[in-house]
Amino acid sequence: MSSGRTAKPPLGLNQRIRLEWYAVTILLSVLTLSLSFFSQQLGLDRLDHTFYDRVMRTAAHGKPSDEVAIIAIDDDSIAQLGYWPWRRGVHAQLLDKLSQARVVGFDLLLSDLNPAFAQDDEKLESAMQAHGRVVLPVVVYPDAQLGPLEVFQQAAIGLGSINATLDSDGVVRSIHCQHVTLDNQRAEHFVAALLRAGGQSDLAQSLCGRHPDALGILYAGPPGTYRVYPYAKVLSGEIPPSSFADKYVLVGAWASGLGDSFSVPSSTGPQMAGVEILANALQGALQNQWVSTPGPGSMAVLAMIPTFFVCLLLRRLSPRRAFYTSVLTLVGILLVNWLAFRFAHLWLPPTASLIGVLFVYPVWSWRSQEAALRHIDGELQKLYGEKLLHGQLRSDEHKESSDASLPARITKLNRAIGTLRQSIAQREQTLRFLSHDMRSPQSAILALTELQRQGKSLPAERFLNQIDAYAQKTLGLVDGFVQLARAESMALTLREVELVDLLTAECDARWPQAQQSGMTIAFESDMAVAYVQADPGVLARMFGNLLDNAIKYSAGGAAPEVLCHLRREGAFYVVQIRDNGRGISAEQQRTLFEPFTRFGEDQPENPAGSGLGLSFVMAVVKRHQGTIRVESATGQGSTFEVSLPAIGE
Structure with a gap:
């Protein structure tokens, strides 16, 4: 059911x-x-950071802003003013020189008491109050903030965080507008505090309101891009106060031994001082130019x-x-x-x-190849299911069963397609065989019987001879065609075959036929044994066909002799069958191995045949991975040489 x-x-x-x-x-x-x-x-952000740094160095073509100036505590200034840290009274003197500055931002953490010079703190406090636009830094830790002394906080117009925002590789690429401690204490960034002190609260508000997360700093260039004013020269008046008129002035460490420097994306060499990083961030805020990321x-x-x-x-x-x-x-x-x-x-x-x-x-x-491979496997299975192809394909499949690669499967498919084409050609030959070659003798028989009915009868003996001749021709065609079809498509039973014994037996079997035609047949071998991998029955019939042709087409010649000779050439055994018959012209040799090919049909002494014998020979040689070659000329006999792969030394 x-x-x-x-x-x-x-x-x-x-x-x-x-x-x-x-x-x-x-x-x-x-x-x-x-x-x-x-x-x-x-961890892919490290690779992104590498790309970011390279792009920053090649694509960012900015220039330092004229609104920002840096006063550097550099090595020369330390050499002139003495060891660091300097007394705070020195900073008070500096502020007196910067009265025209729009804002002064100290990138110095004034958090320690100095009891020995208490009057210096008072001087700095007074100078800050007198200037009125000084911003001081704070450092935000997870649990607290570290800022300047209380007196300085009251004297400053604003406080801002100078925390460096380090990426996972230790490079400063951005700032955060706000830093928050665990107890929710908030500190806006130093840049925002500078903007508020400079009367640009709208920029500060926009900065932190529109960009609550990290802001990418668009560096103007590598370290040292900004013009730097040495602290000592400003203090001495060598650089006039008018140089800082209406500018944001940042005062910070620049000397190599002060440790306030960081790696930046715009440089592969020296690090950038923290005060210059602040200058780049301030310029970005003033020009509203930041590197944004979705x-x-x-x-x-x-x-x-x-x-x-x-x-x-x-x-x-x-x-x-x-x-x-x-x-x-x-x-x-x-x-x-x-x-x-x-x-x-x-x-x-x-x-x-x-x-x-x-x-x-x-x-x-990978996936498209897998799909193609599965399709190829399916097509191969379909071809294996075809009875006409099953035997031949399966006989070769075991040799490559372990190779599942695309080239191997395509090779198998090509072999199957070749076999299928061969099968189609065989079917076409079958149609031609049935429609022409088989019809011709049968039509002749029907014509004879029709004449017999009409009273135009031939003598009985001649009539029977004609019927017998046409019937024999039909049987020969059928037998030759079946043998050719089997040779091209049947599964071969391969085993070791000893050629000396096989050729000796085939020559001996044809000795009576040669004697009847007044000929001699001889076999010679250069070795005692010669083994090949072959189907013994098919191979014997193939050599038998060549010997039969040599005898038939040598009968009546000047030196009726057929010689079969076996020799070794490299990895092959070569079987040579030579006759002294009428020979084959160069033009005839081009179609010699095609099915139903016969020459000299109009000659009365031409031997009978179906034209399938040499096609059978060619098919067997190919199936045994061998080659066949013919040397002949009209009137000079023919030599066929069959080469088969040898087994053993």
Whole structure:
């Protein structure tokens, strides 16, 4: 009883490829999204930082702002004013020189009491109050803030955090507008405090209101890009106070031994002083030029676009064009990244996109090849199921059963297709055989019988001889055709065959036929034994056909002799069969091994035959991985040489 269920037809190649494409596209798109979204947890941000630094050094072509000046506590100033730290009265004298400055920001943490010079603290406090636009720093720790002394806090117009925002590789690429302790104490950044002190509260508010997260610093250049005024020269009046009129003046450590320096993306060499980093951040705030980065969700979607784009194209491209497309997309990602940074100050971390696109080509090649391989395997199974092909394909399959690579399977498919083509050719030969070669003698028999009925009868003996001749011709055609079909498609039973014994037996079997034709047949061998891998029955019939032809086409010749000779040439045994018959012209040799080919049909002494014997010989030689060669000329006899792979030494 039928269950009512019908088996689903196997997927075609196009369906397999389509399903694989959907799977690869979804998988790699999700992978790229995940790599981008979790880049920090996965450690990919280090690669993004490397790209960021290179782009910063090549794409950021800014110049120092004239609104910002740096007074540096450099090595020369320390040499002139004495060992660091200096007395705070010195800073008070400096403030007197900076009365025209818009704001003075000290990148110095004035947090320690100095009982020995208490009057210096009073001087600095008075100088700060007199100036009225001094900003001092604080350092925010997880559990507390460390700021200047209370007297200085009251004298300063503002306080701001100078915490360095270090990325995972220790490079300062951004600032945070606010720093918060565990007990929720908040401190705005030093740059925001400078802006408020300079009467630009709107910029400060915009800075922290619109950009609550990290702000990427657009560095004007490598360390030393800003013009630096030595502290000692400003203090001595060598640099006039008018140089700082209406400017944001930052005072900070510059000397190599003070330790206030950090690695920055705009330089691969020396580190940048903290006060110059503040100057770059202040310039970014004044000009509203920051390096912005999309949020994690938006960036993940943007990172996925190149991967999806390549997947979309690879569905229809050849392997070569797919490879070029992948390479060009990788270059395009880096180029778009550079252009976005250069002209829009937009940073698009490329690592996730690069990894996604890098995976597309090998993964798609793998999955499309797997789909093609499964299709090839299915087609091979179908061909194995064909009775006409089953034997021949299975006979060779065990030799390569362990090789599952694409080239090996394509080779098997090509072999199967070749066998199928051969089968089609055989069917065409069968149709021709049935429609022409078989019809001709049968039509002649029917014509004879019709004449017999009409009273135009031949003598009985002649009539029977004619019928017998046509019947024999028909049987010969059938026998030759069946043998050729078997030789081309039947499964061979291969085993070790000793050629000396086989050829001796074949020559002996034809000795009576040669004697009857007044000929001699001889066998010679250069070795006592010679082994080949072959089907003994098919091989014996093949050599028998060559010997039969040599006898038939040598009868009546000047020197009726057939010689069979066996020798060794390298890795092959060569069997030479030579006769002294009428020979074969060069033109005839071109079609000698084609089925149903016969020459001299109009000659009365021409031997009978079906024209399939040499086609059978060629088929057997090919099936045994051998070759056949003929040397002949009209009236000079013929020599056939069959080479078969040898076994053993």
